[in-house]
Amino acid sequence: MKATAAVLRGTDQPYAIEEIELRDLRPNEVLVRIVAAGMCHTDVLPRVPGFIAPPPIVVGHEGSGVVEAIGNAVTKVAVGDHVVLSFDSCGVCANCSAGQPAYCDTFIVRNLFGRELDGSAAATDAAGEPIAARWFGQSSFASHAIATERNTVVVDKALPLEVLGPLGCGIQTGAGSILGALDVQPGTSVAVFGSGAVGLAAVMAAKVAGATTIIAVDLQQHRLDLALELGATHVVKGDAPDVAAQLAAASGGGVQYSFDTTGIPAVIVTALQATRMTGKCGLVGVLQGNLELDSNTMLGKTILNILEGSVDPQVFIPRMIELWQDGQFPFDRLIEEFPMSQINEAEQSSLAGGVIKPVLRP
Numbered sequence: 203m204k205a206t207a208a209v210l211r212g213t214d215q216p217y218a219i220e221e222i223e224l225r226d227l228r229p230n231e232v233l234v235r236i237v238a239a240g241m242c243h244t245d246v247l248p249r250v251p252g253f254i255a256p257p258p259i260v261v262g263h264e265g266s267g268v269v270e271a272i273g274n275a276v277t278k279v280a281v282g283d284h285v286v287l288s289f290d291s292c293g294v295c296a297n298c299s300a301g302q303p304a305y306c307d308t309f310i311v312r313n314l315f316g317r318e319l320d321g322s323a324a325a326t327d328a329a330g331e332p333i334a335a336r337w338f339g340q341s342s343f344a345s346h347a348i349a350t351e352r353n354t355v356v357v358d359k360a361l362p363l364e365v366l367g368p369l370g371c372g373i374q375t376g377a378g379s380i381l382g383a384l385d386v387q388p389g390t391s392v393a394v395f396g397s398g399a400v401g402l403a404a405v406m407a408a409k410v411a412g413a414t415t416i417i418a419v420d421l422q423q424h425r426l427d428l429a430l431e432l433g434a435t436h437v438v439k440g441d442a443p444d445v446a447a448q449l450a451a452a453s454g455g456g457v458q459y460s461f462d463t464t465g466i467p468a469v470i471v472t473a474l475q476a477t478r479m480t481g482k483c484g485l486v487g488v489l490q491g492n493l494e495l496d497s498n499t500m501l502g503k504t505i506l507n508i509l510e511g512s513v514d515p516q517v518f519i520p521r522m523i524e525l526w527q528d529g530q531f532p533f534d535r536l537i538e539e540f541p542m543s544q545i546n547e548a549e550q551s552s553l554a555g556g557v558i559k560p561v562l563r564p
């Protein structure tokens with residue numbers, strides 16, 4: 203199966219649009235013609251020298267599209283179905299069996315290695331050389347992707363596929379952390395650190411949950427302005443000299459829930475300090491260094507390191523779509539579309555804090 207893909211050839215190289223050859227489908231797999239794919243911060247990890255998924259690789263893990271072929275054991279997905287792709291999981295380990303696929307025993311190897319479980323590559327380039335093409339069980343920065351039945355969520359054909367891709371990871375992580383992992387209750391206070399796609403999805407979800415104090419913290423005023431439009435009741439500039447005092451004043455001495463999307467140790471400490479005793483602090487960013495905590499900061503608090511919002515995409519993606527249709531979860535306001543040929547411009551704008559959620563169209 204020939205496909206056109208954005209191939210990352212080296213940690214410091216731009217993506218190159220190339221023809222690749224995808225291998226044949228296995229019994230539990232699905233071939234998807236990609237209509238759109240969101241860009242998530244995790245997609246830059248293969249640029250980190252020494253990371254477990256080195257180039258050459260096709261990344262992209264927020265794909266949406268149309269099913270073109272299915273393996274002979276697939277029963278829940280049919281050719282022609284419109285689908286949103288999410289993270290992959292095994293379906294049989296203890297956590298998958300308990301409805302917690304984000305904590306699948308094989309989460310890391312299925313999603314972050316970019317390769318088959320046996321370590322081989324799923325695609326070859328024009329010269330016949332291997333290209334890793336199983337990133338998050340999809341590698342959707344391409345015209346076509348191989349997914350599995352488990353990470354393929356069927357959606358209504360009347361829905362616009364071009365906006366649904368980001369529901370598969372970043373938006374799900376933000377909203378799922380609030381509505382799932384942290385289980386924010388009505389009438390409570392929430393502080394969200396970082397107003398990128400994950401943080402703003404969390405702000406919208408906190409409003410859905412009925413939180414009455416929602417504080418967004420970020421360095422960029424234009425993102426804080428958007429946070430206010432999406433449900434934040436207070437905003438705090440992250441580089442203000444009195445961040446802690448502003449957080450305490452807005453929350454009456456401490457929030458019930460804090461949520462860090464930055465991974466920056468100093469920000470995580472601030473988030474924990476802003477959390478009242480009995481409160482919960484959720485973390486989702488890739489940790490940017492060593493995190494040092496003292497017992498006073500942690501006293502009486504729960505710290506959760508959250509994967510994918512702790513939700514099951516087969517349940518939560520339809521829920522987010524319903525909330526969106528109902529006008530309660532306008533995640534499409536975070537999206538800016540780019541043709542796949544402009545993937546390098548999209549990445550640069552995203553890393554510079556410009557576009558919040560780039561969506562690539564093959």
Ligand SMILES: [Zn+2]
Nearest residue numbers: 292295298306
């Ligand atoms: Zn599992």
Ligand SMILES: [Zn+2]
Nearest residue numbers: 242244371372
């Ligand atoms: Zn992601």
